[in-house]
Amino acid sequence: MDDKMLIDESDMKSILEKFPDMIKESLNLAGDLAVDRDKKSVCVTGMGGSAFSGDLLKAYLEEIEIPIFVNKTYTLPKHIDRNSLVFAVSYSGNTEETISSYRNAIKKGIKPIAISSGGKLRKLSEINENPFIKIPEGYPPRLSTPFLFFPMLSVLENSGIIKSRDNAINMTIDSIRSADYKERAKIIAQRMKDKIPIIYSSMKNFCVAEKWKTDINENAKAMAFYNMFPEFNHNEICAYTNIVGDYFVLIIKDEKDHERVKKRIKIIKELIKKRGIHVMEIAIRGEHYLSRLLSPLYLGLWVSYFLALEYETDPTPVKIIEDLKKELS
Structure with missing residues (x-):
């Protein structure tokens, strides 16, 4: 066993591996x-x-x-x-x-x-x-x-x-089961370590970028941010003028994105790279929108998990949240 896996004292890995089965189980709950x-x-x-x-x-x-x-x-x-x-x-x-x-x-x-x-x-x-x-x-x-x-x-x-949505759900489950997310997630986490992740997506996929951000916050206990095309092109892009942090920009690109958004992604990627910032793209493909939402979401969960291990942090406990609740009670 990898020594880093011993950090995961609550065994989050087992829960992540059950994700497709959790989808199937959830279909009968209502x-x-x-x-x-x-x-x-x-x-x-x-x-x-x-x-x-x-x-x-x-x-x-x-x-x-x-x-x-x-x-x-x-x-x-x-x-x-x-x-x-x-x-x-x-x-x-x-x-x-x-x-x-x-x-x-x-x-x-x-x-x-x-x-x-x-x-x-x-x-x-x-x-x-x-x-x-x-x-x-x-x-x-x-x-x-x-x-x-x-x-x-x-x-x-x-x-x-x-x-x-039965067909879309079944195809999503099959898609998640058939892909190897772990190895890809390990590589992303290693590249992301010691940097401040900034996640971008189209407005259509805002929830995927949001989930990457919050999972990094809660699992890796590290700062991360997210924003959306095309909105951040009208404000946040200016922040790449005076760079005051070591950023890691990850762009979630959907083949179904608006054509103008696709063009913006291509241009923004080059503008940011010219400023010495590492940029990575995650491409989303698939017939069903549900699969194009849940597949990158699942990848993001694994990335946040392996990033926690890179920081030698148990991904499950959220002590600072519990401390806040105690103070509020």
């Missing part, structure tokens, strides 16, 4: 739960890895007619009302912001669907006789994306709001 199909909007309220499932849903279902909003604070937006489908997502079920927004939803006359492994959210659901989707316990929230995301997709399918 059962036949459905809502009225005439909802005017969808709102996912949550924080951290739980809220990310909402960002992923918003990106994946960009083409549906009703808007999807992701709420990451204590109260719901004023426009969210009884005509909205609200998912309250908290892996632990005890996230204070999500509990608060859940109660806010009840005051608005909404019957939110809670998704968690238990906790206060389950108790609130039982007291108020609202739908509750129980997900497996024992996982870090940031590794639980399948359990948090696919039940929402199932409810939307059951309700007739979206069409079945």
Whole structure:
């Protein structure tokens, strides 16, 4: 065994290896739960890895007619009302912001669907006789994306709001199983070590860049940033004039990106490289958008894992977050 693997005392590696199986398991968690199909909007309220499932849903279902909003604070937006489908997502079920927004939803006359492994959210659901989707316990929230995301997709399918995605899901599982992510991730992590990662993607794939960033933060316990084409071309690009850090720029490039975005990526890559900054591209390909989202997301998880090992850091504990919670209680 590689000595670095001994750093992973909580065995995150085993969870990462189960990711395709977690997707399959998650498909049955919502059962036949459905809502009225005439909802005017969808709102996912949550924080951290739980809220990310909402960002992923918003990106994946960009083409549906009703808007999807992701709420990451204590109260719901004023426009969210009884005509909205609200998912309250908290892996632990005890996230204070999500509990608060859940109660806010009840005051608005909404019957939110809670998704968690238990906790206060389950108790609130039982007291108020609202739908509750129980997900497996024992996982870090940031590794639980399948359990948090696919039940929402199932409810939307059951309700007739979206069409079945079974084919896309099955092909995504096969795609993730067939590729070797680990070796590629090790190489990226080694090149990224001792640098400040900056992740760029198109707006279409913002959630992938976001997840790379937050997984590096939580697993490697290192700083990282992300932004999107074309927006950062109108502001952040100027920061490459006075370079005050050792950056590692990673660009996530999708074959389905807008043609002008593709041109911008090509130009920006050269402009940044001329300033002595290492730039790497990750190419996204595939027939189904779901696969083009989850495959690079999964690669990013492995990169953050191996980067943690490079820093001789156990990727699972998030002590500083727990310290903050203690101070807040």
